[in-house]
Amino acid sequence: MAAARRCFSRDGFHQTSMPDIAAEAGVSVGAPYRYFAGKEEIIVEIAGDAFRVMFAPVERLVEVNGDMTVADLVAAAVDPVSGDVAIDATGQAVPVDELLRVAVQAWGELLRHEGLRQQAEAGFEQVRGRIADALRNGQRAGSVSTELDPDRGARVVMALLHGFVLQHTAFGLDDTAGFAHDVRVVLNDTGLFRADTVEP
Numbered sequence: 325m326a327a328a329r330r331c332f333s334r335d336g337f338h339q340t341s342m343p344d345i346a347a348e349a350g351v352s353v354g355a356p357y358r359y360f361a362g363k364e365e366i367i368v369e370i371a372g373d374a375f376r377v378m379f380a381p382v383e384r385l386v387e388v389n390g391d392m393t394v395a396d397l398v399a400a401a402v403d404p405v406s407g408d409v410a411i412d413a414t415g416q417a418v419p420v421d422e423l424l425r426v427a428v429q430a431w432g433e434l435l436r437h438e439g440l441r442q443q444a445e446a447g448f449e450q451v452r453g454r455i456a457d458a459l460r461n462g463q464r465a466g467s468v469s470t471e472l473d474p475d476r477g478a479r480v481v482m483a484l485l486h487g488f489v490l491q492h493t494a495f496g497l498d499d500t501a502g503f504a505h506d507v508r509v510v511l512n513d514t515g516l517f518r519a520d521t522v523e524p
Contacts, residue, residue, distance in 0.1 A: 371430035
């Protein structure tokens, strides 16, 4: 998996062959087929890992904290990729740039790979639903405006996160802490999305 991720990050999905992955891993050409049916299956697994690194902390935060703002949710997602390495689902350290480059490439694959699109959509809906629940909890606690539709608001949060990934990977956004801070300023300090801005 690590060898495939390095190849995909460096050369792209379509320029990488199974023999390339085997060579990167230092194994025989047939060895990867003992674990995966083909390259498409590896792409699905690695793309899933990339998004889990960001969204798993959001889901954990939702479970333990009922009083969250939109900015809290965004900050929880970008924190795991704020350094040079992130921890994947197996507990292994992975270079952040490598992980996010694969994530961006995976979006392009959604347009041509129905299996990947379906898996990504299921994962997206799961996380979106959890974020919507968090926004409802925030409304009950008074930290999120009751004018906000939680389901649409969850899409706003997801759009901020996807935009962060694209800017980080393609356009050199490397000040993750500054990004999280400015999201908080824009969404909280200006009053947007907060309960105390709703007119009586």
